[in-house]
Structure formats: C-alpha cells, structure tokens
Amino acid sequence: MEATAIQTNTANVQEATISLALIQPSNYNPRKNFDEQSLTELADSISRQGILHAIGVRPIAGTDRYEIVYGERRYRASLIAGKEDIKATVYTDLSDDEAEQNAIAENLHRQDITPMEEAETLKAAIDSGRYDYATLATQIGKSETYIRTRIKLTTLIPEIARLIDTEEITVAVATEISRYGVDIQTDVYNSHLKDGVTCNNWRGMNASNVARLIEKNYTTDLSRYRFDKSACASCPFNTINLLLFCEDGCEGNCSNPSCLREKHIGYLTDKAVDMLNEHPTANFCHSEYDRNERVNALLTEMGYDIEKLGGYLTPYPFEPIAPQSDRFDTEEEYAEAVKAYEGKVEAHREKCAELTAKAEAGEITLYITIGRNDVTLGYMATPAKPSEDCNNPKAEIAKLEAKDKRNKE
Template sequence: QSLTELADSISRQGILHAIGVRPIAGTDRYEIVYGERRYRASLIAGKEDIKATVYTDLSDDEAEQKAIAENLHRQDITPMEEAETLKAAIASGRYDYATLATQIGKSENYIRTRIKLTTLIPEIARLIDTEEITVAVATEISRYGKDVQTDVYNSHLKDGVVHNNWRTMNASNVARLIERNYTTDLSRYKFDKSACASCPHNTRNLLLFCEGSCDGNCANTACLREKQTTYLLDKAFYGSELFPMAKFGQTEYDSNDMVVERLVNFGYDVEKIGNNSIPFPMWPMQPEQDCFSSDVEYSIAVEEYEQNKEKCKNDRATIENMAREGKASLYVCIGRYDITLCYIPTAEGNLGDVDSEIANLEAKDKRNKEIAVERTIEDTKKIILEADITETKFSQDEDKMIYFFLLSSLRKDVIRKTKCSAFSKRNVQKDKTKRPLRLLFGS
C-alpha cells in the first residue's frame, strides 16, 4: 500500500531525491546503495528513467553507512522500519552501539530501546505503524515476553475490546497495569533471589521507577514457579531429615500444589490436615548488640533470649516425645510460600491403636499395588501403540498382551455364560488349543 502511494506521488511529481548506486565489478549493471523503495515505486509508476547518484569507488562499509543514514533520515520511516534498520546495523558487526549512535546522531539508549521493539508480536507492531498506540506504550510492552504481549493484545488492544481498552492510555499507566496484572511480587518468596537482581524479567530492571517491593516483580512466571518449587522441596526434605518421625502434610486453603504433586510422584504420602494443627515451637531470634542503644537494654534482651531458648528447647522435646509415644502427629507442612512444622495431638481413645494403624498400612499397600497395575497397563498400552506390527507376525509376548486386553474388556456375565452354555466338556477336551479363542470371540 505504501509503495502504491509513493508510485502515485512519483507519477505526479517525479523523483524528488535521487537514489544511490555503485557499479558492479565486471558488469554493466549497478547495485542500489539506498533508495530501493523509490526504485520499486518508479517501476510501478511505469517510469523508464530515474535520478541516480553514481558512487564509482565505494567500499562495503561506506555503502552500509550511506544506506543506514539514508533510511534513518527518511521523513516517512515508520518506527518498526527504523527498529529493523538499527537491528540490522548492529547484527552486521560493523557497528557497536557507540559508533552507531555517533553515525546517526542518537543516544545509545535510544538505539537499544528502538531495537527492543523488534521483539514485539506482529499484532502490536502493526498498531505502532498505524499510530493506534504510541511508541512509548509499545516500548513498555516490549519489555515483556511474548506470552504477556499476546494476553495484553487480546485483552486490552485488540479491535472490538470495549472494556478496559489501553489504546488511549499513556505509557506510565500501561507499565503500572502490566506490572500489577502480569507480574508477581518477589518479596513474597524466600528462595535465593541473587540471580533475580540482574534478571531482565525483573521489573526493577525494566522500569525507571520501581514502586512497592525493593526486590521487584517477576514477569517470568514459569521460572519463578520452578525456583519456588525447588526451594520448597529442598526445605521439605531437610525438615524430614531433621524429624524422621514427621509426615508430609498440607492444609486445604494454603498449599503449593506443584510441590505436593512432585512429592506424590516421588512416592511420598501427603496427608490433608485440618485447621486444628499447632505450630511447632521455633527458636527465638538472637539479639544483636548494634540494635540496642545501651548495654543495659542489650543485657536484658540477651537474658530474655536465653529464657525463651530454654523454654523452646523443652517444648520441642515434649512434642517429640509425644510423637514417639503416639500421642501426637508431627507434620512437615507444605505451604504456598514456605515449609513449616506443626503437630496435632492424638485423641486418647486412639492412642496405641495398633489394629487401626495396621489396617491403615494395609489399605495403603493395596492402593500402591493398584497404582502399580495401572501404570503397568499404561506402559503396556504405550508399547503396543508404538510398536510397528504392520509387516511382522505377532510374537508370543504380543499374543499374550492381546489376550490380556481382550479379556479385560469382556463383562463377567459374558464369560460366565460362555463357560456354562457355549461349550461342552467334550469339546473342550477335544480341542484345548482353540478354547481361548472361542472364549474370547464366541458368544
């Protein structure tokens, strides 16, 4: 469309600015250095002659410099064309950001910001060139991954979006809304965030002014979830090593499903515990002298710390003894953001109930066997589906697998009726080798 409009202008006014060309060695032809759009539009307009400046002795580096300068100083260049031109200049290896900035008269930050626009999804890139959103708004969106960009476009920028449309918003408001709706506050998490400090997905490194948490917000939810899961698993196993008698538990409303799922896959039981659990006593925080204005206050704080430490030690020993005697259940509790220890006193009527414990273990053992059978069936089905049996005969093992699945698909009453009425004892004794097939396929 833009070429057609340029062709119409050339038909009326001709070429206003000559294109640049240089001779191709050993031929009578020329290579366009700059002005390719004007050349193509002139062809559309049916022109046979075009103004051209011929550079007889131009190196590749000089040709590229002229091409970049010409493109970037065009009055009708679009933001995305400019971004692609700058990106190509850096990718060529002939420039770094400093030399390119000197060449075009722009700052290095300007170049980096413009090149970042090339990471936009096509739908949002078109909105810049049609001036439906500003470059500043697009720049804020380009700081995030394609998943966030796609959701922002579909929910707030797409044609037909009436409620919560962001097209008329300024850049600062868009940046604030994206951070609020599509990122997670890192201060909620306790894993080692040293790598997050310089991560490009940390909004503290994306935005000029960071409001709220000094840790910033994370825009890469997949990475955040994996780091949190790994941290909680490590802490859960550590708690289990410290207290071998403790079980894994989870509450109904404050649990991390990914951690629970991985523990179950590892073969651990994770019990559902109610709201009657009691937090396990935690060691008091040791006072630091720098936090007190006088030695007297510090001495008092140390004395209180020693008393609390002794009390905590006794309380923990009491609870551990109760757990050993079956008077309490100790749990490593899987929380949404952290792993904690808690316990639940056991009712006196159930203390020492060995039969109940045996029944519970037998039920778990039965279920484990059922799971093993289910997984064996799934694996067997997978082997059958993946096997190439188009040009080979069934092996003995394959025959057995087919019989196994066919038998499992028959109803019990069909097998019973078949056994009772379909065959006589004489026929069975006469030809035992055919009996399985008759049982499977006869009715």
C-alpha cells in the same frame, strides 16, 4: 534506455539519469515494508515536481543493470507515477559491505523513517558486525541506551509493531510492552489493544500506566515467595530490571511463571526434606483444601508417605527473631531488647524439648504439612491405642524404628 551521465563525474562516483527498467532493488536494504498510502502521496509529488533527491545505485557486474544502494522508496514511487527514468548517483566501485553500510546510513538519516524501520535498521547495523553500540552511537549522534531501546522494538509481535507506525500507540508504550515475552505481548494485544476492544482499552494511555498495568496483571510479586532470590536480582524477567522506576526495598515481580513455579516447588521440596531430617519421627501430610500436588508427587517419588490430614494441628513454636540494633534509638533500648530476646530463646528451647519428649513418648504426633505456598510443622495429641498395642510396646517401637530407617534412607 542507457544511462546518461550528467555534470558531476569523479573517479568512483557520477551523477546520471537512468532508465527505471535497468534498476532493481537490493537484498540488503534494511527497509522491508513500504506503506502504500505514503508511496502514493510521494508518487503524486514526483508527478508534479520530479525527483528532488537522487537515489544511489551501483552497476551489476557483467550486465547493463544497476542495483539500488539507497532510495528504494523514491524508485517505487517513480514507477507508480509512470516515470521512465530517475536521477541517480552511481557508485562505480562499491563493495557489498560498503553498499550495505551506505544503505544503513542513508536510512538512519531519513526524515520520514518510522520507529520500526529505524529499529530494524539499527539492528541490521549491529548484526552486520561493522558497528558496536558505541561506534554506532557516535555515527548517528544517539546514545547507546537509545539504540538498545530502539532495537528492543524488533522483538514486538507484528500486530503491536504496526500500531507504532500507525501512531495508535506511542513508542514509549511500545517500549514498555517490548520488555516482555511473546505470550504476554499477545495477551496484551488481544485484551487491550486490538481493534474493537472497548473494555480496558489501553490505547491513549501513557507509558508509565501501561507498565504498571502489565506488572499488576501479568507478573507475580516475588516478595510472596521464600526461596533464594539472589539470582532473581539480575534476571531479565524481573520487573525491577525492566521498569524505569521501582520503590526502595522492592524485590520486583516475575514475568516468567514457569521458572517461578519450578523454583518455588524446589524450595518447598527441599524444605520438607530438611524439616523431616530435623524431626525424623514426623509424618508428611496435606490438608483437604491447601495442598501442593507437584511437591506431593515429588516426595512420593522419593519414597515418602503423605497422609491426608484428618484434624487441626497446633503450630510448632517459631524460633524468636533477634533484634536489630539499627531499629533502636538508644543502646539501652537495644540492650533491653537483647535481654528479652534471650529469655524468649530459652523459653522456646524448653518448649521444643518438652514437645520432643512428648513425641518420643507417643503422647503427640508431629506433622509436616505440605501446603500450596509453604511447608509448616505442627502437632496433635496422639489418639489412644487399642489395648493390644498398649500391651505390646515392643511392636510400636519396632514400627517407629522401621519408619525412622525408611526416612533416613
């Protein structure tokens, strides 16, 4: 059946009734999934009332066929309804770019578009290069933040994406989940959203509760770590940059455990070496129940010996913390605190000098303990030496000098 032109006819656009057999879908339609139930419902409507809005097509060069520009859902429903032809707006002079642009625009202005279809359409518009976020926002009358948030939904795993379109979770909940990687999304789905999950099921929860639960169960509090976190402040895996609301002073939680682990290991290794440089006669050690195997392995590769701690250490005195003026109500109170601090500093210096002298005399042994979460300095009394060692101090000095040389190397 050939196309039959009716009523409107302009230079580049004409209204026509075209045989469905002569029409085929295009490859650039941003809409890829078509719900069978909604297609059947539309087909029933078309059977009763016919097509209310024409689809858009353009001629395929060198043939008598047409390619769909927009309206593929109406085309599919008409086939289900057993129709032979369909009303169409024929664009006789439409480039590929213009056809794709029309398809995107038509999809975005549909009343029945699902959240995931909208997300894919917006992403296609940005990926096409014809829009940036500002121009697309003007085109569709939405904010740039809205567009970025919607496009983020395209990173959802398929199982969670389907829950949005079936309205089993809200778009707001899906948006919170989309902020995290595939591993976390998969675990959230299997543990809390999958059909049949009865314990800790998150369906029906609001977005803020889901966000807090993900942060609590799948991220690590950065305040527990002492490495330099300046880069974490702007990291996309820091929940402080994912969540809408964060408490003042909060450093955020890390949702990238592998990166967190490497930073932590690097910090502990560097701290251990720096501490040894400050106390070159100290020994590296670890306790039986608190050790960091990865840091121990790195230090061993660097040529250091690490002992297993055989007793309890006395902590090395901590350096006093200077008072902060903004924490005092009056200048007098602050001056008193400064004076007390200076006294503590002097006492600390004297205690450290005393311990250094004892270590050099062999009365105590300094130990740098490599723990799971920190590196600490401590000491214990040196056990009495056998009589031959006491009678041969030169051998003991030579041993310490050799150890000092090895540590410096």
